[in-house]
Amino acid sequence: MARVCGLGLLLVLLLPMVGTSMPGTMVRLNKATLSYVSEFGKAPLQQALNVTLPYFLDQSRKILQPTRIQILNVNVARLHLKFLADFGVHMFAAATFNFKVLRVPEPLVLTMPVVLLADARVAQGSIQTPVVSISACSTLFGNINVLEDSNSASPTLLVLLQKHIKAVLSNKLCLSISNLVQGLNVHLGTLIGLNPVGPESQIRYSMVSAPTITDDYISLDINAVLFLLGKPIVLPVDTTPFMVPLHVDTKDTMATVGLSKDLFDSALLLLQKAGSLNLDITGQLNSDDNPLNTSALGQLIPEVARQFPVPMPVVLKVRLGATPVVTLHTNNATLQLQPSIEVLVAASNSAFQSLFSLDVVVHLSLQFSVSKVRLQGTTSVLGDVQLTVASSNVGSIDMDQMHTLVGTVFEKPLLDHLNALLGIGIALPNVVNLHYASPKVFVYEGYVVVSSGLFYQR
Known part of the structure; x- marks a missing residue:
């Protein structure tokens, strides 16, 4: 536990915070999440409640006889969790304990119903992750009974056994619940872990304030920081807080994750700074269906045919100087790219010679999906690609013909490259x-909202 928390604190210290320029994210967990945790949590709770009992001094006999008591099993028949507004979570658990009293000459098998009540505060921890702590815990014990197929016991012995078991379990069960929660906190601490975005880039999330808790949900205000080569990607400062309206939520949804436009702007700025959006489109000289050679280009531009009577392969160097722009409207996400295309041909000395360059504007439709924990995207071209000549070493260029050529050799490689990155x-x-x-x-x-269930995989 100390090792995990120490590592988390070290990350917080080493990776600088960038104030209000960090993209906002919101995670809202609804009542359906508690229902899932209640069902999933029965097994670990049963295991935690299976504690060791001290020996019982049997005072029903003339000679005090230390007697061993074992918990055979614990069955949590019901586990119910509910939100406590401005505080945390209340737990109600109804369990049945089965004991074996190793009494000579014949052992006893006993059963006892137990109800556990606990209040857990949910707060912001020192390493900017959620922290859960037990603030109140109590146990209610039913009467102890001998199982039907077990040996009989005197009422006096049963009273003594019940008194002994209750005295021991009153503290041990609450301590077990507290230890279970501490293990949960170690798990929650992994929120601040770095997740790769690319070979040299990562993203890290952290809480920026105490959670908001109502009777219906808990909401976490989270900042996202993207790093390129260890340095944070910083956007222009925007002090407007990011919030997701309640109307986008549904009662049946476990989790609602709101992602601000700033997060997408940061991700695209990272890709642009890393050069990941750049690509080279090359043509094969012997290919019949690829017009990226001087012979095909010479049919559109006479000067190319004059300079290169022998067919040579052509390369399109696509470079993104301007940051991509994402636009989010209701039911509609678009992406605008403004790359430059330099058209090059390999000269006789293996150096590249620039023929001409184009300024391009591409509008793309953007669709989102989620796989496990990753938000993915796919794109498709919207409308016509806009082209203008930036420079030319081969005279005038007929842009109508050039538009057809670029549309043939540029759009598909661009989409394949973008979709591979966004995938x-x-x-x-x-x-x-x-x-x-x-x-x-x-x-x-x-903003974008992910509405989802949750699945815990051991």
Whole structure:
């Protein structure tokens, strides 16, 4: 526990915070999440409640006889969790304990119902992750009974056994619940872990304030920081807080994750700074269906045919100087790219000679999906690609013909390249082993919402 927290604190110290320029993210966990945790949590709770009992001094006999008591099993029949507004979570658990009293000459098998009540505060920890702590815990014990197929016991012995077991379990069960929660905190601490975006880039999430808790949900205000070569990607400062309206939520959804436009702007700025959006489009000289050679180009531009009577392969160097612009409107996400294309041909000395360069504007439709914990995207071209000549070493260029050529050799490689990058995706806020289940992605004015179930995989 100390090792994990120490590592988390070290990360916070080493990776600088960048104030209000960090993209905002919101995670809202609804009542459906508690229902899932209640069902999933029965097994670990049963295991935690299976504690060791001290020997019992049997005072029903003339000679005090230390007697061993074992918990055979614990069955949590009901586990119910509910939100406590402005505080945390209340737990109610109804369990049945089965004991074996190793009494001579014949052992006894006993059963006892137990109800556990606990209040857990949810707060912001020192390493900017959620922290859960037990603030109140109590146990209610039913009457102890001998199982039907066990040996009989005197009422006096049963009273003494019940008194002994209750005295021991009153403290041990609450301590076990507290220890279980401490293990949960170690798990929650993985929220601040770095997730790769690319070979030299990462994203890290952290809480920026105490959670908001109502009777219906808990909401976490989270900042995302993207790093390129260890340095944070910083956007112009925007002090407007990011919030997701309640109306986008549904009661049946476990988790609602709101992603501000700033997050997408940061991700695209990172890709642009890393050079990941640049690509080279090359043609094969012997290919019949690829017009990226001087012979095909010479049919459109006479000066190319004059300078290169022998066919040579042509290369399109696509470079993105301007940062891509994402626009989010209700049910509609678009991406605008403004790359430059330099058309090059390999000269006789293996150096590249520039023929001409184009300024390009491409509008793309953007669709989102989620796989496990990663938000992915795919694109398609919207309308016509806009081309203008930036420079030319081969005289005048007929842009109508050039538009047809560029559309043939440029659009598909660009889409393949972009979709491969966006298909890698970017990690959503997550902790280890917890995945998004059956997620749906909705686009609203200025932000994106992922509405999803949750699935914990051991």
